[in-house]
Amino acid sequence: MTDQELIHRFLEDPAGLAEADLEQLIAHLRAEPAKAVELREQLIVDDLLGQKLAVDRKNFIIMVQQRLTDYERGEEEVYNQVADLRAIAEAEIEKKVRPPGINPWIKFAGGISLIVVPLLCFVVWRYQESAPRAVANVEELSGQVVRLKGSTEEPLRVGQTVSTGDTIVAAPGSSVLWKYKDGTTVRILGDSETELSADANLAKQVRLERGELVASVAKQIRGAMVFTTPHATATVIGTELRLVVVEANTQLDVTEGKVDFQRNSSSQILHLTANESGVATAANIQPNKALWPVNRASAAFLYEEVDKPLARNPESGNLRETSLLDEADEAGKDTLSFVKKSGEFACDIVFTPEKTISLQPAVLCSFGPYGNENFLLIQRGKELSVQLRGASSSTPIVVELGEITLGSPHYVSFSCRDGAIVAVVDGVEVSAKEEMQSPIAGWEEGPLVLKADASGKRPWRGDIAALAIFDQFVDKALSDANRLRYKQLHP
Amino acid sequence: MTDGSQPLDYDDIVRDTSPNIRAYIAGMGVPRHDVDDVAQDVYVELYRFFDRMPAEVQPRQWLKGIARNLCLNYFRRNSRRSRLQREALVEIFLRAEQEEEASLSEGPVRHALDGCYEKLPQQSRKMLALKYEQELPSATIAEKMKSTAEAIRVALFRIRASLKDCIASTLAAEGS
Numbered sequence: 269m270t271d272q273e274l275i276h277r278f279l280e281d282p283a284g285l286a287e288a289d290l291e292q293l294i295a296h297l298r299a300e301p302a303k304a305v306e307l308r309e310q311l312i313v314d315d316l317l318g319q320k321l322a323v324d325r326k327n328f329i330i331m332v333q334q335r336l337t338d339y340e341r342g343e344e345e346v347y348n349q350v351a352d353l354r355a356i357a358e359a360e361i362e363k364k365v366r367p368p369g370i371n372p373w374i375k376f377a378g379g380i381s382l383i384v385v386p387l388l389c390f391v392v393w394r395y396q397e398s399a400p401r402a403v404a405n406v407e408e409l410s411g412q413v414v415r416l417k418g419s420t421e422e423p424l425r426v427g428q429t430v431s432t433g434d435t436i437v438a439a440p441g442s443s444v445l446w447k448y449k450d451g452t453t454v455r456i457l458g459d460s461e462t463e464l465s466a467d468a469n470l471a472k473q474v475r476l477e478r479g480e481l482v483a484s485v486a487k488q489i490r491g492a493m494v495f496t497t498p499h500a501t502a503t504v505i506g507t508e509l510r511l512v513v514v515e516a517n518t519q520l521d522v523t524e525g526k527v528d529f530q531r532n533s534s535s536q537i538l539h540l541t542a543n544e545s546g547v548a549t550a551a552n553i554q555p556n557k558a559l560w561p562v563n564r565a566s567a568a569f570l571y572e573e574v575d576k577p578l579a580r581n582p583e584s585g586n587l588r589e590t591s592l593l594d595e596a597d598e599a600g601k602d603t604l605s606f607v608k609k610s611g612e613f614a615c616d617i618v619f620t621p622e623k624t625i626s627l628q629p630a631v632l633c634s635f636g637p638y639g640n641e642n643f644l645l646i647q648r649g650k651e652l653s654v655q656l657r658g659a660s661s662s663t664p665i666v667v668e669l670g671e672i673t674l675g676s677p678h679y680v681s682f683s684c685r686d687g688a689i690v691a692v693v694d695g696v697e698v699s700a701k702e703e704m705q706s707p708i709a710g711w712e713e714g715p716l717v718l719k720a721d722a723s724g725k726r727p728w729r730g731d732i733a734a735l736a737i738f739d740q741f742v743d744k745a746l747s748d749a750n751r752l753r754y755k756q757l758h759p
Numbered sequence: 760m761t762d763g764s765q766p767l768d769y770d771d772i773v774r775d776t777s778p779n780i781r782a783y784i785a786g787m788g789v790p791r792h793d794v795d796d797v798a799q800d801v802y803v804e805l806y807r808f809f810d811r812m813p814a815e816v817q818p819r820q821w822l823k824g825i826a827r828n829l830c831l832n833y834f835r836r837n838s839r840r841s842r843l844q845r846e847a848l849v850e851i852f853l854r855a856e857q858e859e860e861a862s863l864s865e866g867p868v869r870h871a872l873d874g875c876y877e878k879l880p881q882q883s884r885k886m887l888a889l890k891y892e893q894e895l896p897s898a899t900i901a902e903k904m905k906s907t908a909e910a911i912r913v914a915l916f917r918i919r920a921s922l923k924d925c926i927a928s929t930l931a932a933e934g935s
Contacts, residue, residue: 273909276909276912276913276916280897280912282788282789283790283837287841290841290848291844294844294847294848294851297848297851301854301855304852304854305859306920307852308786308852308855308859309919309920309923310916310919310923311785311786311787311788312785312786312863312923313863313872313923313926314791314919315781315784315785315786315791315794316778316869317872317887317890317891317919317922318785318791318794318891319782319869320872320873320876320891321887322891322892322894328798328799329777331795331799332802332803335802335803339807450806450809451809451810486809487768487769487770506768
């Protein structure tokens, strides 16, 4: 056979060449690389023609969806288990010579099994559908979170799976994040009660009785993911959202994608898209003005350039107007009371440093007593850093946030709690420390000051457009949501 | 993440890249009847590890990486006797990919093929229908067209070569 004939044969059936022919073809292609290029192009066009003309290749996307459905159902495992049996069965079918005569009892048993096996499969399938199914893994957890299964209660730990039928209860100041196999994540914050379930098609469902939930929902192929609360239902195909349930209402903030938000006792639906918000009560459902930050409920102090600063009143829990000029001490004291209570601290700040470079350290934000500040955000030249008061020692903890561009706006998030520090600059996580004892227990009362330290020294030059201090940890996802919301409101 | 701001949609990626990825798998010598199985495995892998796809990498490039590994696995699994030869062929085809002037596994190739197919003579389209629509072997086509199997293989080779030139020039024109 000539080399060209070999190529033609290979194109006709790439699996059909004998070993010796393959050796010859390989030698030919190695000797003439241009022929290898030509053969590869022929194979590609051959396949494109197959895609265009072959009937059984026209529904590729549907076949992929089917494969994903099988994968989701965990049938890969079942498939592997029966693969050997199937191979044996196929080998039997391919045998050209059939054994003469089959025992009638074997035929009878075969007939019975044809009826019984599908029935058994159906029963098992129905049972599996109603039985608890492990659906997600606990990826992060802080504080006290327990799982209720019937009348039993057990502490939840990182690495455990959560199943349909589980009720997850978190104590105030706690948080838990679980991740589904498709990448969907649900984070529960603070005093909350949540139940996991699934519908008949195994579409994900979460019921939030009370508390706060932030979800990032991957594209759903088994049907919309449904979040229910005592007041409303949010139906999601793929998006990022946040739900806050208090006794009187449910608030939904949509960060990305689309969500149908329906009040439980009426057919009225709000179609919410990215950066929109809605509130459902027992009596009505209505759009809500989008505000920065999205986790406003956990803000202890808020400042946006256009408005007066707001500080949460420790007595009532409501935000009230304050002034950083003559009420800096009170703002600092109130903020600290919330932070110490939760054991978590976070700060989101939007600022533009002056274009002129200065090598002297300058303080953007100071929180705590002069000389022993709880939190300092410092710029030196182009470098940004955070200095935290340590829990026990007098040595402060310094976290380098990296270089910033002078004259350009920046969005910085910094969070700490027992076991974790996270810093995000303009959407990039620049620092993440674990297994560190929270310094917050040792923090002391002192003023909250912007653009200088508490003594008025180390002045910082530039513009601070917004500042939020939270009594809850702000992770990368929440920081991103806040940054995008700020961008939407201040384009 | 193509532009760094819009999140990628899994379904959009499958729709946009599947013609190229299937052709790419075929271009490594995987038999036609197994190409779609391997391609489905590629998209299941993408689905399983969707969050691991680096933001700066184009989905098509990422998928080609997965496809390369799965093709090698395919030959290891299915070619017990000629495994080494099959792996050598994959290596040759990967090298050929680097030397290719106009990449046929990039861009809207299926759309380009549709246009080029319409330009083919009636006789060529008839032969392609017998080969790809009815999936007949060359010997059977030869009987129907009163020719020889080798002559049919040569004719198909030439038709594919002309289609390849047409697709490459269409893609180049659209690219420019």
